[in-house]
Amino acid sequence: MTSPEPESTGTETTFADLQIHPSVLRAVTDVGYETPSAIQAATIPAMLAGSDVVGLAQTGTGKTAAFAIPILSKIDTDSRATQALVLAPTRELALQVAEAFGRYGAHLNVNVLPVYGGSSYGPQLAGLKRGAQIVVGTPGRVIDHLEKGSLDLSHLDYMVLDEADEMLQMGFAEDVERILADTPEYKQVALFSATMPPGIRKITSKYLHDPVEVTVKAKTQTAENITQRYIQVSGPRKMDALTRLLEVEPFEAMIVFVRTKQATEEVAEKLRARGFAAAAINGDIPQAVRERTISQLKDGTIDILIATDVAARGLDVERISHVLNYDIPHDPESYVHRIGRTGRAGRSGTALLFVTPRERHLLNSIERVTRQKLVESQLPSVEDVNAQRVEKFRDSISEALNAPGIDLFRRLIEDYERDNNVPLADIAAALAVQSRNGEAFLMTEPPPEKRREREDRPPRREKDRPPREGLATYRISVGKRHKVGPGHIVGAIANEGGLNRSDFGHINIRLDYSLVELPAKLSKQTLKALEETRISGVKINLQPDRGPGKPHHKKHK
Structure with a gap:
């Protein structure tokens, strides 16, 4: 049959x-x-x-x-x-x-x-x-x-x-x-x-x-007019990496692909907070809003779209010059569909891919199926980003010199200079600082990532980093041995306990257990709901963390 x-x-x-x-x-x-x-x-x-x-x-x-x-x-x-x-x-x-x-x-x-x-x-x-x-x-x-x-x-x-x-x-x-x-x-x-x-x-x-x-038959042909590159970056540094790329990489419009609906909103919100014209589309967004968002992408009101695979299906916007896989797809077929959103109508396109060290096997699958080797690319340095910021600042001054209404402000500045005996350069610098609204102009090098503990060595506790105000540390009975990641923990506890992602603080995954920061006062209803919660088939046994050397009484299944 x-x-x-x-x-x-x-x-x-x-x-x-x-x-x-x-x-x-x-x-x-x-x-x-x-x-x-x-x-x-x-x-x-x-x-x-x-x-x-x-x-x-x-x-x-x-x-x-x-x-x-x-x-x-x-x-x-x-x-x-x-x-x-x-x-x-x-x-x-x-x-x-x-x-x-x-x-x-x-x-x-x-x-x-x-x-x-x-x-x-x-x-x-x-x-x-x-x-x-x-x-x-x-x-x-x-x-x-x-x-x-x-x-x-x-x-x-x-x-x-x-x-x-x-x-x-x-x-x-x-x-x-x-x-x-x-x-x-x-x-x-x-x-x-x-x-x-x-x-x-x-x-x-x-x-x-x-x-x-x-x-x-796998539809794995990728267009020859699409340049494909990947960047190795750890999960916690993805947003920093995305920010650097957007500041340095010359692009007209970009689709950023993530795995979940929730991630579309989170990434879009963080980009808007950094001053980028970004919007999210996912399966929960009404059709009228989706159409309006795509129209804004077409007319240049927004330049960056954060999307899931399903939400971007059939999307055809000529000005999309770049596709970025923020989350690498588990299925190489999805990768081919994603990058096909650029390089339309005979134009050239660029496909970028973030790969964490643990996702190398997924990159290998993509290369094997597409029969194409992706070129490793280095993340733009802090110096690259700052040079670009300085250049854009200079360009913005040149553009503003021809802006309507400049004559009024010139008179105001001349009056201020005469009345206060302040050099024009100092006044211009003060106005530039004012326009930043307290934000730093130049990027600084982020602190180095902490070295991962060896699994056979007792982990050091983070004594000097107390939980965020209103949060407490809880211990759950699943860890690296059970193949869990932060996403599994947040997803299970949020869904079962009726919590929001903002209710979570630091998550520290150890070999046989994990430490999770959650609201210090969890309701009886939430605690009751979490009693039977399982992750990867293992009951989590949520309980307040008592610190090293103190017994944790496990409830047996």
Whole structure:
């Protein structure tokens, strides 16, 4: 049974139309996704219906979500048995897939464990002993665990072979068959492959039952008239980096892409506070406001648009000279769509990409899928920014010399000079300072980032940095070991506790726990709501932090 790529219709399918589990839908919405890609629209209903699936799809079509979303929607969260196994050819892909399961399962009580070669057995054995409902691994390490008896597949309900042709090319054919032979006969199998060589056909016919075939071609051609560059920058420095680029990079109009609706408003607000003509568009903005905002972008009233993928779909404004990926997309296909917003009507365009050190694998995926190497670019220095500010200041004086009404002000200045015996240069400087409204004119070098603590060393507490007024430090039982980031913590606590992003202070993520600054007086209603809150499937056990050396009484699940 074959399911081709769905044709575009007047009304696009949304994730809400696909009957996925409400908690999974909520996580997908949190990430900022609204409309499924072609492979997701075809695969998710088939897998939810219990069918085996063969997906002919390249990396970059959104296939990870295509199998992760239905598996998470059907998994039994009350059982600690391993119910789903995903095989991937490389450690990098295994980690990427495990991270995706973590994102889409953020509101479920589900444990996802990546197992791969080249890393210590200890944490993997401990994770399997605790109970991992979803295991994502490379074939060699999965077999090692099967032989040790640490991985039990007797309760397996779902099996995924990701990039199956790549696994065969790397010599994993026998390992894959060995693992498949160790799984129950009655399970749901999904196989994804860019090509369909005889070896894949053999596995398909032997282990899959009447599979639905989904074929999707990745639209990964990027226009030759778009220059593509990336800049490595840490997450906390992104706003500083964006400010420097906007001041130094010559652009006519720019779209800045972020992952979530909330981020569009936050980034736009911060840019306006820095004097840039910026506006946000996202899926929550009414159509009339969206149209007005795009008209302002076209006529030059605003120069910078902060957008999500969905909100920018179909946007065609010739004067967009730059696209900046403030948040790198998880899906290379999204990257191609994003940068296609520039270089329109035969004009040249520039695509810029911010990459944090932990996102290198996503950059590698984009380069592999687009078959194009992005050029690394250095962030403009403080000296570059200040030179540009001085130049613009000089230009503004030249323009103002021809402005209407200058004669009146010239007479006032001459009167002031005569009455107070103050040199004209001093008066002009005083007026310039006045126009800055207390803001510094020249940029200064920001303080160096603190070195990350080694995970095997007891972390130093920030004794000299008390919480912001009105906030207190709370301890939660999730940390780096659980693959959580600040976004997971803010999203879960804000959603469950009815808090705003402004209610959060500093977030310090340690190995097994995290310290979060929240309002000192949380309401009983908020505390009650947070009692059952989980992040990455782990109950957070929110409690006031007692400081080092003092016991924290954990509530057991």
